[in-house]
Amino acid sequence: MKSIIYYISICCLILFFSSCTKTSTENRDNLVFRYNENAAVNSLDPAFAKIRPSIWVCNQLFNGLVQLDDSLNIKPDIAKSWTISPDGKTYTFALRNDVYFHKNIIFGKDSTRTVKASDFEYSLNRLLNEDIAAPGRWILQNVEKFHAVNDTVFELQLNKTFPAFLGLLTMKYASVVPREAFDRKDYDFRSNPVGTGPFQFKIWEENVKLVLRKNPLYYEKDEQGIQLPYMEAVAVTFLPDKQSGFLQFVQGKLDFVSGLDPSYKDEILTPKGELQPKYRKDVRMITGPYLNTEYMGFRLDGADKAVKDKRIRQALNYGFDRAKMILFLRNGMGTAATSGMIPTGLGGFGAKGYIFDSAKAKELVADYKKQTGDYKPKIQMSTSASYLDIAEYLQREWQKIGLDVQVDVNPPSTLTQSISTGKVSFFKASWIADYPDAENYLSLFYSKNFSPGGPNYTHFKNDKFDKLYEQSFFETDDKKRQELYKQMDAIVMEEAPVIPLFYDKASRFTRSNISGLGINPLNLLVLKRVKKE
Numbered sequence: 386m387k388s389i390i391y392y393i394s395i396c397c398l399i400l401f402f403s404s405c406t407k408t409s410t411e412n413r414d415n416l417v418f419r420y421n422e423n424a425a426v427n428s429l430d431p432a433f434a435k436i437r438p439s440i441w442v443c444n445q446l447f448n449g450l451v452q453l454d455d456s457l458n459i460k461p462d463i464a465k466s467w468t469i470s471p472d473g474k475t476y477t478f479a480l481r482n483d484v485y486f487h488k489n490i491i492f493g494k495d496s497t498r499t500v501k502a503s504d505f506e507y508s509l510n511r512l513l514n515e516d517i518a519a520p521g522r523w524i525l526q527n528v529e530k531f532h533a534v535n536d537t538v539f540e541l542q543l544n545k546t547f548p549a550f551l552g553l554l555t556m557k558y559a560s561v562v563p564r565e566a567f568d569r570k571d572y573d574f575r576s577n578p579v580g581t582g583p584f585q586f587k588i589w590e591e592n593v594k595l596v597l598r599k600n601p602l603y604y605e606k607d608e609q610g611i612q613l614p615y616m617e618a619v620a621v622t623f624l625p626d627k628q629s630g631f632l633q634f635v636q637g638k639l640d641f642v643s644g645l646d647p648s649y650k651d652e653i654l655t656p657k658g659e660l661q662p663k664y665r666k667d668v669r670m671i672t673g674p675y676l677n678t679e680y681m682g683f684r685l686d687g688a689d690k691a692v693k694d695k696r697i698r699q700a701l702n703y704g705f706d707r708a709k710m711i712l713f714l715r716n717g718m719g720t721a722a723t724s725g726m727i728p729t730g731l732g733g734f735g736a737k738g739y740i741f742d743s744a745k746a747k748e749l750v751a752d753y754k755k756q757t758g759d760y761k762p763k764i765q766m767s768t769s770a771s772y773l774d775i776a777e778y779l780q781r782e783w784q785k786i787g788l789d790v791q792v793d794v795n796p797p798s799t800l801t802q803s804i805s806t807g808k809v810s811f812f813k814a815s816w817i818a819d820y821p822d823a824e825n826y827l828s829l830f831y832s833k834n835f836s837p838g839g840p841n842y843t844h845f846k847n848d849k850f851d852k853l854y855e856q857s858f859f860e861t862d863d864k865k866r867q868e869l870y871k872q873m874d875a876i877v878m879e880e881a882p883v884i885p886l887f888y889d890k891a892s893r894f895t896r897s898n899i900s901g902l903g904i905n906p907l908n909l910l911v912l913k914r915v916k917k918e
Contacts, residue, residue, distance in 0.1 A: 416617035447560035502533035521558025552820035658717030675891035676818035689810035691762035722885030725874035733823035733870025
């Protein structure tokens with residue numbers, strides 16, 4: 386009898402501890418936000434936060450003077466307020482005195498200190514340091530000088546008026562970092578970052594996993610006075626295949642998937658862009674405008690004779706139905722780009738673009754052939770595999786207007802390099818805004834920005850455009866400046882160095898127990914207000 390009672394007791398203890406362990410694991414899981422990156426994080430140093438995976442992580446680790454809300458309004462961050470001089474050149478920031486760096490050995494054993502204006506002076510000087518060669522130094526190209534007035538006042542002076550400048554300071558490049566980390570020769574900041582953000586660094590095994598933990602000293606609180614962030618940790622995996630990442634999400638192993646990849650778009654969405662019925666209980670879809678214009682570009686000083694002719698470029702613009710393309714190839718996720726390069730959501734949007742007009746396209750092609758004698762123009766379109774479906778759709782539509790366009794598929798890195806160096810004459814590209822101002826898109830057509838040194842990949846040059854572009858720097862009235870933007874975009878549309886395809890739509894899919902994950906037109910990942918039931 387004793388033996389039976391003994392074994393029953395042991396079994397009960399095992400079940401009890403198993404139950405406790407399971408409950409403990411589930412409780413911990415409710416405090417961990419998990420997502421997958423199919424691309425590598427190149428660095429955790431904000432000065433090198435050039436690519437989206439790195440920007441997303443740095444957004445959890447670092448703060449700057451100012452930040453953006455989900456409507457792209459510029460809000461205080463470490464700077465609680467600021468003033469701009471009447472001439473628009475001098476910015477004076479008043480800093481908070483309750484922002485602490487993450488605890489780290491660089492400050493002494495398990496220690497920290499508050500952020501001071503001198504830290505911003507150091508951080509921006511580091512960004513300018515040619516020995517570091519930070520890709521983010523360009524955000525300071527219009528800056529004359531800056532200095533710490535005292536511990537809580539930081540002053541910055543521009544060499545010319547630039548109304549979009551505050552938007553540049555919201556980028557992760559302008560984050561504050563501690564001098565102590567770089568004074569130590571044995572400290573690797575790239576893989577052991579120290580910031581002030583809502584989460585602090587814990588573990589990074591490159592291309593395997595990355596873990597961040599809650600910053601117990603974070604300064605921000607919610608509307609009820611509860612300290613942010615709500616989650617205890619963020620865990621990132623690095624499965625390179627997007628379909629595998631989506632499968633992990635469907636199985637409940639990930640909390641979040643960003644974007645709509647061809648490998649799973651029809652699995653999760655109906656042709657009308659709604660969640661498939663089988664996912665409506667467990668998955669939430671969040672969508673909104675995304676400051677990304679997908680387009681085709683022409684190298685105007687390239688070797689291809691046909692694309693140098695405006696009639697051909699305009700014919701290609703007229704020769705396909707953008708709305709139909711989005712409906713059938715993007716499940717309705719996007720807006721037809723019939724209003725220029727500036728996307729919806731930015732001041733200056735609304736220039737007259739191109740709508741589908743087969744007759745007009747055929748007329749332009751016929752006129753080109755008659756006037757030049759080039760009855761079989763050779764046009765080669767370069768793209769990557771991700772956009773092959775769009776390229777083949779365009780190819781078929783353009784055949785109907787009398788143009789034979791060949792599709793050349795390249796690896797993404799090869800295509801990017803070829804576009805920059807002018808090795809391709811007609812190419813698929815996209816432009817995602819770095820900061821919330823239409824100047825970001827118009828810089829693609831300013832003649833002093835010719836690639837490879839700048840973003841003018843088409844080598845478009847127009848004197849009237851250049852004058853308006855330079856004039857916009859000195860216009861401090863937002864409405865007047867946005868009117869200049871619209872005029873510039875209209876010039877671009879008339880000359881047609883590009884074919885705007887669609888204005889992208891940001892899409893996010895979360896498990897139904899996730900709340901507080903918003904969406905914004907820059908597709909920034911902000912996790913400080915996320916809750917997991």
